[in-house]
Structure formats: C-alpha cells, structure tokens
Amino acid sequence: MSCSRFTAPARSVPIPIPAPPAPFTISPMLRQSIEQRLQQAVARRLPDADLTSVLVRPCPDPKFGDYQSNALMGLAKQRRLNPRQLATEIAADLQLDDLCEPTEIAGPGFLNFRLKPAALAAMLSVAARGEHLFFRPATEPYTVVVDFSSPNVAKPMHVGHIRSTILGDCLARTLRLLGHRVITDNHIGDWGTQFGMLLVGWKTLLDEAALDRDPIAELERIYRAVNARCSEDKPEFDPATLEQARAELVKLQGGDEENTGIWRRMIALSQQQFDTIYGRLGVRFDHTFGESFYNDRLAEAVTELESRGIVRESEGALLAFFDDVPPLKNQPAIVRKRDGAANYTTTDLATLQYRLATWNPDEIIYVTDGRQQLHFQQVFEIFRRWHPDAPVRLSHVWFGSILGENNQPLKTRSGENIKLADLLDEAEERALRVVAEKNPELPESEQREIARMVGLGAVKYADLLPNRQSDYVFSWDKMLALNGNTAPYLLYAATRIRSIFRKLAESGETFDLAAAGADLTLAEPAELALAKQLQNFDFVLHAVAEEHRPNYLCNYLYELAGQFTGFYEACPVLRAEGTVRATRLVLCELTFRVLAQGLEVLGLEVPERM
C-alpha cells in the first residue's frame, strides 16, 4: 500500500559513476586477486605453463565454495602428472590467508576457495567510499566499432530492427563502461535500386499534404505503388514504369541535380523518424555513414582486389572463390555484378577499409540477424586476403528471429511488418494499465512516466534475456509479468530499495554511505550471499563484453535481485541497530547501485517507485 504523501516525482535515478581506479599493484577484485595468486603459484611450480588457461570462476554451487579453479586438472593431464598431487602442491604454496579460508581440494583436482567475511567486508568498505562498483575497467582498453540498427531510408522502422538496435546499444554501453574506446556507426540503407522507384513515385504520385502529415507513410505508399508496376508477377505490371525507374536510378547515380536533391530530402525525412525512435529508446550513434558514403570508394576497392588476384571474372561478374575454405567451398561472393554495379559485399568491404584507415580499431562488431552469416563469412575472408596482417578482430554478432505466438516470424494480423513505433506505443499502454491499477493514487503524469520506463524496459529486457542466437517468441504477458526474470521484477527490486531510503529520509535521518561503510559486520547467511553476488559483477561484465552476450548480465541481475529479496526477508534493515543496521544499509545502497548500473548498461531506466 503506497502512501500518497510521498509525492516524489518519478524520475530516472542518476547512476553513480565510480571514480577511475588508482593504479593497483594488485587487483581490487577478490576473484581476480585469487586468480593472480594462483597463476603465480602455478608459474613457480610449472614455469612453462600457459597461465591464460589458469582461471578462477564463481562456483556453480555454493556448497563447494565461492570460487573454484579446475585448471590444474587440465595442466596435470597435459604433463601426465597426478592431478590431485599437483593440486596439493600448488595449494600448499598459495598465499591466500588474507582473503580465503584454507583452500580445499576436491574430486579429481578442483580447487575450492571460500572467502573470509572480513575480506568481503573490506571490499564493501572500499565500494562504499566510491572507489569502485565491483568491477574494474579493462586493463588494456581497445578501440571498437559497433555497427548496428541499420534501418532503410524511406521505410518505417519495424520489429526487424529492434534486436540489432537494442543488442548493439547494450554492447556499446558495456564496452564503454569497461573503458574501451567505442565508436557507434549506423550503416543506414540510403542507396540502392529502390531509389529508382522512389524517384518515379515522388515525381508522379506524391501527395505533398500527406508527406507533411506522415512522411514515411507517404514514401512507403509511393514506393509500393511503383514497385507493383515494376514487378512482372503483379497485375499492375507496367514495363514503361520499370524502364522509367531504371532511367531515374541512372540519373541519380550520375549525380543529376534534381534527383540528388529529392534523394537528400528522403534521407532527411527518414532521419527524423530514426531520431524519434532512437530518442525513445535512448540510443545514440557517433556516426551515420550510410551505404552511399562509400560510393566513391567502391571502384578502387574492386580494382585492388582484382590486382591482388583475390577476385576473378566469371560469367561476366567479378567473384571471389574460396575453394580452400571448406564451409565456403561452392559459395563464391560477387564483388562486381555483370552490369558493372557494386553490391552489398562491395560496400561492406569498402566500409571495412574505411573504418580501418580512419579509426584503426582493434575490433569491429556487426550486429545483424543470423541470415547474414554467409555474407559476413565471405566479407571477412576476402578482407583477410586483402589485409592479411591487419590485427583487427571481426565479430559478426548475429541473432535469431522474433516469432509470434504461432511460431512464425512476428507480423500483424494482416501479415504486415509491425512498425516499431506502434510496438513501443503498445508497450507503454500495456504498462500504464498495470501501473494505474497498482498505483491509482499517483498523478497521471507520473503514472505515464513510470509506464514509459517499465514498458520500454520490458521490451528491451525481453530482447536481451534469451541467448541471442536462438529465436524467441514475443509475448506481452511474459515480458510485463511481475514475477520471473522480467524487467518489471528487476525494477521493482530496485524501487523497494529506494523505498527503504525514502523511509529513512522521512524520519529525518541522513545516510552517509562512506561513513556507514567504515565499520561493517557480515554474519547472516543472506548478508554474505548478497555481498558475494555483488563481487561477481566484474566477472559478468567482462564476459558480456568478450562474448557479446548481454543475457549473462540479465541473468546476473536477476540472481542479484533474488539474493536481495532473500536478504530483505531475512534481515530487517531499519529495525536493526548499530553496526548491523549500518552494514545492511550499505548492502542495500550498494545493491541498488549495482542493479541500477547493470540496468543502465542494458538500456533500462529505473523509476523512483512503481
């Protein structure tokens, strides 16, 4: 029952930005400290061992401990050593007294580590001083280009764009948080044969009033009308229109002033639509270099490929063959069509070349659906032959389809693509119904603001939660559910913490996190479990960045919220006293900050209450 006296406006809670870490001689993260010392111990015993495989990770089951390493079994096998004996020797040499209980050796050679409460408390104190938020920035920041969203000019953005947009934005946010240099580039579809038809439509069918009202709808209308006349299998087919479209396209490609002007206007109108959607989603790009940006670089790229013998002529076109790459055998890529025109392989190669020359990135991430796997394999392979020494990592981060309840790709009842704007509207409307029901005492404007955060958050979270490579079934009821692994559940957990501090402030008490964190005592199992879960934020963020899988973070935050509610049930906060109370308040605040920071990385906003 929420009390209507509390009229704090709904707003996004500012995310505390942790101060950059001081130069450490040893990692501030407990897991990493254990890992480093284990690696040192392994190096003393086996000087030639590959230490990159000596890893310490969270235990799958707390009964074994908090962290474990199974690396010694692999090392022993390679060297034909007795794994348990090797584990015993290395454990005896490990200096972990300040962090852990004595190391346990289990099974065929697992090392199990159990953190000392005092070490956990010390970490919480440092976090309470604002020196870290349970993660460390990358030790070697790199430059990464993230290419995502890529909608088409003159068409409405639809559900097909949502996964790329949300995944790409989340990866960019994660990488930025970890201190990498991130460049986001929206490779919009602003060039291609469709502009011939659009130009014909613009010149012969355009309704200026309709264009003023809804530019994209009008562009879509004229495109469809002309496209029908240009399709041989349609009743409206008209060879003269087809010829006209070809002629307009040639004029555009030749730099004709009138056509270029219309084309620019179509792009500007589309950009307004993109900006509206991205504004709602909180997505931003550093660059929007569309396909047309590379027009004057295509010929040179093809020439270079030709002179290096990477492509050769076949049936009038220029192709790259990959007979020595088994999966690409019999899958040549066209780089110049028979009519001399470039295609998307050409554009992507020129784009790659430009990005390399301009930003010298260490990684380029392409976020597209899985149907483009073959295309990117070909592009990457050609590029490797073209620039065999370029140290750039090329990552095709692909994802599956969004399906409707019928297990078919999600469409409207009439079989149309669902417009993204309509989808976002519906998300907010559905969330508003729930918010209004649960919080009838709140003013409508605040209900709407909460509904906006919950509704859009639910859509984003539903998209980021599943393994990106599997298809997923779109379900309003599931994503807006108040229980289970959903955005509303996580946001609710965060608002419960806010509620504690509202209550505290209401009683006139002030809370100084750093001061409260100076003297902590962790005793209850729920307190320890929560503190340990906070520790793992670092591990998860780096896994997300490395493997391009935001679902790891979703699952982590859901577990954190679960640990928090367990703690919340078992450990009274405001009713406690002295150091116990201070400790619990610190746990609440730090949990909130990690939740809020994690949700922010996922692109979700946290309301003050809901």
Add this chain to the structure above:
RNA sequence: GCGUCGGUAGCUCAAUUGGAUAGAGCACCUGACUUCGGAUCAGGUGGUUGGGGGUUCGAGUCCCUCCCGGCGUACCA
C-alpha cells in the same frame, strides 16, 4: 544436394576454458503475513538434455552417424 544454427521439465528459456547432483520462471500442489510496499518469500511435483556410437577421471557442451526443424545457398540487402 551443400552449408549453417538449433532440438534441454507440460510451456518459455538458462547452464561461464568440457567440471561436481542439468538450473530458473510460468503452470500445478503445500505453507508463511495485522507486511522496513504481498508487484513478496519458503518448500514440493516435474528430465533417458531428439536417437545411437565414440573420446575423457568427467560430455547438454567435443567427434562420428541417423531423425526432426529454422535459415542461407551467383548478380536483393
């Protein structure tokens, strides 16, 4: 045909270098409250990880094979 991704509880999905007894939510059953906001929590039922074979101390994960499904496969992007 070839390539590729997938098949995990009734349903929707997880599972971190191969690692310990395959975990959640929903649904179903049983409990807990005059609540630091019950939009909650605790417990229970539920599995031959599509079938078969192999490698390994250890396989949902790697290899082989078969079955089923999605997607791709020379001038769309």
